[in-house]
Amino acid sequence: MNETRRALLGELSSSAASGPALAERLDVSRAAVWKQVEALRDEGFVVESTEAGYVVTAVPEFGAGTVEYGLDAPYTVEYHDTIGSTNDRGRELAAAGASDVVVLADEQTGSRGRLRRAWSAPSGGVWLSIVFRPDCPPAHAPIYTLAAAVATTRAAREAGVDASIKWPNDVVVSDDTAERGGRKLAGILTEMEGEANRVSWLLVGIGVNANVDASALPAGATSIREEAGDVERRVFVQRLLETFDELRGDPDSVLDAWREHADTLGRRVRVETTSETIEGVAVDVEFPGALVVRTDEEDRVIHTGDCEHLRPV
Structure with a gap:
């Protein structure tokens, strides 16, 4: 999405606006505003012309513009219907110098999880990667994994889950029989x-089984659809990104937030490290x-390892 269209979405997300007013605010011609309005309509946005000006009355189900429309966080979204891996x-x-970019996909065909485990990523899920450049040493990078888990x-x-x-690094629905x-x-x-002494770039990949049937998932997995019914993915991604942005701006708050939502604390666990x-x-x-x-x-x-929750005796 080009910068003019993104700025136009930002203006229309707050209130109706006339073509001349938008042209003045965006420092472009009225013809350029009309062109970008038509482009938004081609993407699936319903943009009506009223006495008050242009008004967005409906947005597409999923996509870059869909997520950016009303997003209260400074991210640019790049959307793919299908991609090998958002990471x-x-x-x-990141190698090209990008920052504060989210790669978002409906489906991944070559995804992987921690320890290069295969990860099912069918259509209907939320598969995204956040590229940013925190001002911190590499040793502090794990705090952003915790922030992503909280978000x-x-x-x-x-x-409703x-x-x-x-x-x-897992978000789960607790089940002692699993x-x-x-x-x-x-x-x-x-x-x-x-x-x-410093991070050049950090990439946080997040895969969520959202509107996915259990039959499309591996054993031991669940989805938002299975637990609570389908979710509006646009809203889900916006909330996730907004919360992550808030937490990354205040790393000192992350541990308390993580503890609040932790299922692991208080449980008997077995952790496999590389040596023991x-x-x-x-x-x-x-x-x-x-x-x-x-x-x-x-x-x-333990700084790194594979954690298993043991069943209560």
Whole structure:
């Protein structure tokens, strides 16, 4: 979407506006305004001409303009009906110097999760990657994974799903009868490039099983559709991005927000690291995202690992 059309959407999201007024505000000709209004109509927006000026009365179900319309966060959205991986595209944009860009797709055909596990990403889901450039050292990058988990969980709860966070990067619907302690609703994969003392760019990939049938998902997964019925994906993505933007601007607030929504804390867990297996009770999370597990001998601080919720005895 070009900058004039994006600015036009921003103006129309607040109130009706006449062609001459829009031309003056956007510093373009009235013909340019008309051209961009027609382009919005071609995208599926219903833009009516009234006595008060142009008014948007309906928006498409999903897409870049759909999400940007009324979005209260400084992101540019690039939308794809189908893409191999939003993270792959995000890395391309990051390498080209982009920042505050969201790559959004209806379907992914080559997606992957943590530890390069296969990730089902059929049409109807929310598959997105956020590219940004935080002013922080690489060691602090995990705090943004936690922020993304909080943002996703809050959006899911607003959609009616009793979602919570499983350390380190899953959003789940708690279920002690499930194999690993919960039905997976969403996953997060963070990638970055940086130097010793600063992050060059950070990429947070978020995959949410939104309006997806259970038959299209792997065993142990669930979707918003299965838990609460279909969600308006435009609103879901907007809430997610707005919350993430708020949290990334205040990293010190992330841990308390994460604790508020955590399913892992207070549970007996088994964590597989690259060198050992640690079993105990998860008692806290420390900056920038380490899990504190109380074993029979001591408290262990685990920075990375594969966590399994153990069933209550």
